[in-house]
Amino acid sequence: xxxxxxxxxxxxxxxxxxxxxxxxxxxxxxxxxxxxxxxxxxxxxxxxxxxxxxxxxxxxxxxxxxxxxxxxxxxxxxxxxxxxxxxxxxxxxxxxxxxxxxxxxxxxxxxxxxxxxxxxxxxxxxxxxxxxxxxxxxxxxxxxxxxxxxxxxxxxxxxxxxxxxxxxxxxxxxxxxxxxxxxxxxxxxxxxxxxxxxxxxxxxxxxxxxxxxxxxxxxxxxxxxxxxxxxxxxxxxxxxxxxxxxxxxxxxxxxxxxxxxxxxxxxxxxxxxxxxxxxxxxxxxxxxxxxxxxxxxxxxxxxxxxxxxxxxxxxxxxxxxxxxxxxxxxxxxxxxxxxxxxxxxxxxxxxxxxxxxxxxxxx
Amino acid sequence: xxxxxxxxxxxxxxxxxxxxxxxxxxxxxxxxxxxxxxxxxxxxxxxxxxxxxxxxxxxxxxxxxxxxxxxxxxxxxxxxxxxxxxxxxxxxxxxxxxxxxxxxxxxxxxxxxxxxxxxxxxxxxxxxxxxxxxxxxxxxxxxxxxxxxxxxxxxxxxxxxxxxxxxxxxxxxxxxxxxxxxxxxxxxxxxxxxxxxxxxxxxxxxxxxxxxxxxxxxxxxxxxxxxxxxxxxxxxxxxxxxxxxxxxxxxxxxxxxxxxxxxxxxxxxxxxxxxxxxxxxxxxxxxxxxxxxxxxxxxxxxxxxxxxxxx
Amino acid sequence: xxxxxxxxxxxxxxxxxxxxxxxxxxxxxxxxxxxxxxxxxxxxxxxxxxxxxxxxxxxxxxxxxxxxxxxxxxxxxxxxxxxxxxxxxxxxxxxxxxxxxxxxxxxxxxxxxxxxxxxxxxxxxxxxxxxxxxxxxxxxxxxxxxxxxxxxxxxxxxxxxxxxxxxxxxxxxxxxxxxxxxxxxxxxxxxxxxxxxxxxxxxxxxxxxxxxxxxxxxxxxxxxxxxxxxxxxxxxxxxxxxxxxxxxxxxxxxxxxxx
Numbered sequence: 008x009x010x011x012x013x014x015x016x017x018x019x020x021x022x023x024x025x026x027x028x029x030x031x032x033x034x035x036x037x038x039x040x041x042x043x044x045x046x047x048x049x050x051x052x053x054x055x056x057x058x059x060x061x062x063x064x065x066x067x068x069x070x071x072x073x074x075x076x077x078x079x080x081x082x083x084x085x086x087x088x089x090x091x092x093x094x095x096x097x098x099x100x101x102x103x104x105x106x107x108x109x110x111x112x113x114x115x116x117x118x119x120x121x122x123x124x125x126x127x128x129x130x131x132x133x134x135x136x137x138x139x140x141x142x143x144x145x146x147x148x149x150x151x152x153x154x155x156x157x158x159x160x161x162x163x164x165x166x167x168x169x170x171x172x173x174x175x176x177x178x179x180x181x182x183x184x185x186x187x188x189x190x191x192x193x194x195x196x197x198x199x200x201x202x203x204x205x206x207x208x209x210x211x212x213x214x215x216x217x218x219x220x221x222x223x224x225x226x227x228x229x230x231x232x233x234x235x236x237x238x239x240x241x242x243x244x245x246x247x248x249x250x251x252x253x254x255x256x257x258x259x260x261x262x263x264x265x266x267x268x269x270x271x272x273x274x275x276x277x278x279x280x281x282x283x284x285x286x287x288x289x290x291x292x293x294x295x296x297x298x299x300x301x302x303x304x305x306x307x308x309x310x311x312x313x314x315x316x317x318x319x320x321x322x323x324x325x326x327x328x329x330x331x332x333x334x335x336x337x338x339x340x341x342x343x344x345x346x347x348x349x350x351x352x353x354x355x356x357x358x359x360x361x362x363x364x365x366x367x368x369x370x
Numbered sequence: 371x372x373x374x375x376x377x378x379x380x381x382x383x384x385x386x387x388x389x390x391x392x393x394x395x396x397x398x399x400x401x402x403x404x405x406x407x408x409x410x411x412x413x414x415x416x417x418x419x420x421x422x423x424x425x426x427x428x429x430x431x432x433x434x435x436x437x438x439x440x441x442x443x444x445x446x447x448x449x450x451x452x453x454x455x456x457x458x459x460x461x462x463x464x465x466x467x468x469x470x471x472x473x474x475x476x477x478x479x480x481x482x483x484x485x486x487x488x489x490x491x492x493x494x495x496x497x498x499x500x501x502x503x504x505x506x507x508x509x510x511x512x513x514x515x516x517x518x519x520x521x522x523x524x525x526x527x528x529x530x531x532x533x534x535x536x537x538x539x540x541x542x543x544x545x546x547x548x549x550x551x552x553x554x555x556x557x558x559x560x561x562x563x564x565x566x567x568x569x570x571x572x573x574x575x576x577x578x579x580x581x582x583x584x585x586x587x588x589x590x591x592x593x594x595x596x597x598x599x600x601x602x603x604x605x606x607x608x609x610x611x612x613x614x615x616x617x618x619x620x621x622x623x624x625x626x627x628x629x630x631x632x633x634x635x636x637x638x639x640x641x642x643x644x645x646x647x648x649x650x651x652x653x654x655x656x657x658x659x660x661x662x663x664x665x666x667x668x669x670x671x672x673x674x675x676x677x678x679x680x681x
Numbered sequence: 682x683x684x685x686x687x688x689x690x691x692x693x694x695x696x697x698x699x700x701x702x703x704x705x706x707x708x709x710x711x712x713x714x715x716x717x718x719x720x721x722x723x724x725x726x727x728x729x730x731x732x733x734x735x736x737x738x739x740x741x742x743x744x745x746x747x748x749x750x751x752x753x754x755x756x757x758x759x760x761x762x763x764x765x766x767x768x769x770x771x772x773x774x775x776x777x778x779x780x781x782x783x784x785x786x787x788x789x790x791x792x793x794x795x796x797x798x799x800x801x802x803x804x805x806x807x808x809x810x811x812x813x814x815x816x817x818x819x820x821x822x823x824x825x826x827x828x829x830x831x832x833x834x835x836x837x838x839x840x841x842x843x844x845x846x847x848x849x850x851x852x853x854x855x856x857x858x859x860x861x862x863x864x865x866x867x868x869x870x871x872x873x874x875x876x877x878x879x880x881x882x883x884x885x886x887x888x889x890x891x892x893x894x895x896x897x898x899x900x901x902x903x904x905x906x907x908x909x910x911x912x913x914x915x916x917x918x919x920x921x922x923x924x925x926x927x928x929x930x931x932x933x934x935x936x937x938x939x940x
Contacts, residue, residue, distance in 0.1 A: 064503075093572035100468055103460025104477070110541045111484055114495045121498070169395030177389050178396070179739060186396045188668075189403050195664030196406070196657065197602025199631045203653040207409040215646070229402060236399070249776035253840070255737055257790035257847055258766030262388035267793050271780040290488025293604035293635050300639070318490045322605060325494060343491045350486050382762070
């Protein structure tokens with residue numbers, strides 16, 4: 008509008024920066040993406056005219072699939088082969104991330120919407136005893152989960168923590184190398200094998216077919232110990248050697264150095280690791296199905312009789328649907344929601360502990 | 371030379387108790403693992419020589435029973451890996467080299483959330499959401515690409531096929547594989563990356579010349595660890611897969627092989643007598659296979675000492 | 682309460698590698714002795730054998746005798762923990778315990794040993810140790826704050842206060858100023874000068890001016906080459922070492938011709 012007043016207007020049009028020549032303008036990828044989704048929508052729109060319901064998911068997926076070759080093509084034409092390849096890989100890599108988000112988002116929405124149907128007071132204050140059809144709750148399973156997981160933690164935390172202390176502070180030579188190797192192996196034990204082990208162990212000593220809460224705890228402990236060892240070991244190794252030396256130089260015996268200097272320094276990290284380990288085993292289904300079994304009634308005794316747990320509750324409600332089936336499925340989803348909330352809470356606690364209680368090394 | 375290295379420091383009682391219990395705890399790991407192996411073997415031995423008269427679930431002898439299960443286990447895990455490897459490398463690259471720095475840790479945490487979902491919930495989701503969602507795609511594939519050997523019909527009406535199980539498994543092993551790949555990619559020497567960029571390489575060329583060669587062994591060990599997880603995963607497969615025990619490569623039909631772990635979970639609660647031993651024996655075979663796979667993965671990792679390895 | 686140290690024909694090994702060979706020297710009570718020498722000559726290794734801190738490193742072992750007031754540190758029944766209560770140590774980098782406050786850091790040696798100490802005794806010991814380390818005036822208002830919040834020089838003096846709180850008789854210092862700025866270094870050197878009245882002090886330093894400023898006697902260590910053991914070349918009064926050494930290598934080193 009005011010080009011005439013420009014003091015340095017040698018030319019009316021400013022010279023383009025030569026370094027930007029031959030590149031797609033910044034908004035181009037977004038325009039192409041929009042167009043691709045538009046085409047996808049058009050395809051499914053035509054299908055919708057033919058009588059099908061309009062499929063939003065399909066439109067977006069087709070659009071995304073169209074975007075990848077078209078950004079490559081446009082870039083090839085404007086920017087050349089090398090840039091086109093770069094654009095293509097950027098699109099693929101971003102696509103991979105978006106792809107992984109689909110199940111996460113879908114799963115969250117599904118669990119919350121289906122789970123809320125029975126996420127009520129009765130669900131949390133009654134068991135399934137004498138319940139067929141609607142009503143009933145998962146109190147017995149929640150109690151069972153807490154007892155079994157708690158017992159598993161009581162077994163595995165001392166063993167796991169002391170083992171990591173052994174590996175970091177004492178371990179030398181063949182035994183330490185062997186234990187490190189076996190911990191690695193244990194990390195890879197399939198959960199169902201841990202369940203079979205606990206079942207076999209208890210049925211040899213207590214007779215075949217024995218299923219108790221404590222057997223489930225043993226199975227979970229087998230899965231939990233290597234996780235605790237690994238994470239605690241990592242945390243103990245983070246404690247600077249200078250602190251140990253400082254304590255030794257004050258004439259503090261080794262075990263007191265470990266208890267009063269090394270452990271307090273790493274306790275936040277260890278707590279985080281243990282919480283994550285609990286979160287990992289609390290959702291295990293297969294070993295508990297095999298070793299602890301399931302029941303419809305309350306059972307507070309780990310050492311006597313079958314004991315339900317939340318994951319097994321989810322599975323049995325789904326697998327043994329009665330009449331009406333919706334009541335069973337709703338209970339399964341509500342239990343799944345409860346389970347996920349517990350796991351998420353544990354994860355959150357773990358992160359908070361790591362963030363707020365970690366010691367400041369001041370350098 | 372009054373003294374040598376042979377001097378034993380005087381042990382205080384506290385030290386002795388403490389180091390003793392540390393050694394004890396370490397040895398417990400040895401004992402536990404040995405116990406797992408021994409109990410499984412003891413319970414399995416009768417099953418290896420059993421036939422259909424001893425155990426009602428056996429068609430003929432033990433090996434005819436376990437063969438299709440081993441096939442199904444390996445086939446489902448392979449399908450999962452074929453899908454999970456490229457995606458996890460992509461996610462890891464996205465987080466380590468494409469996403470804005472500040473977002474990177476948040477995105478990593480979001481991917482880790484997938485690992486926090488219990489497998490039984492994945493199973494429910496697979497049946498309730500995924501299988502119905504992919505079923506139309508399956509029937510389209512069978513109608514239009516049925517000539518391709520893997521896509522032969524007739525299409526499954528529920529969508530609960532081995533491919534769906536593979537997809538669920540792929541989602542479940544993504545977090546661990548992504549975490550390992552991401553960690554190696556982040557360890558790429560910045561000097562190598564900058565050298566490539568300074569030569570005028572595009573971001574992809576930098577990744578191809580500096581990041582991927584550096585991360586190769588990490589990618590391999592991530593894949594093998596993912597394989598170990600996929601082989602042993604139980605509940606999601608048990609719930610999603612509608613298995614008939616056949617040996618077939620068809621991906622989309624209602625005739626699917628089962629997996630060892632899923633078969634144990636489905637059959638164990640009702641098993642009795644020798645059938646229990648048969649199932650435990652299949653568990654032993656699973657244990658041996660995953661043991662070998664994990665040992666292989668650790669071996670690859672240990673060849674690269676500087677890689678610290680999330681587990 | 683300071684003691685005399687005698688070292689007789691000491692060899693230090695790391696597994697099979699001979700790190701320091703054949704060191705014999707005597708350190709007078711209430712004096713400051715400086716160990717100087719090029720990097721890797723074994724002076725820090727040797728220093729650590731004086732309170733058996735080398736045992737912390739796997740595979741390290743010692744042949745020979747270290748006598749403190751005639752008692753051999755390496756006798757069969759000697760408890761290294763008790764040795765270290767008599768022979769304190771200050772490290773290259775300040776290393777206060779990050780989980781503890783300033784007060785707890787100073788009392789760490791007492792508290793960690795599970796000794797019971799009354800509150801008034803503890804307060805007295807706290808003030809005495811912090812005054813001894815010239816830190817009292819700077820921190821007396823924030824004794825409950827974390828020790829890692831102090832500056833580098835203050836942290837190092839906190840570590841010295843922590844070392845003297847267990848009332849040792851000898852204090853070993855392994856390059857205590859190498860991570861500090863010149864002003865903090867000066868504060869530590871002044872402190873060493875005062876502490877000499879009570880303690881036997883042995884200090885390893887790379888800084889020859891520092892050695893000549895603070896020490897009464899100086900020991901010069903050297904190695905013949907990489908992979909060879911370190912040796913004690915010359916041990917004499919500091920003034921002699923720096924003005925009129927008897928060995929050519931010492932003269933070359935202190936005059937800056939090598940190392």
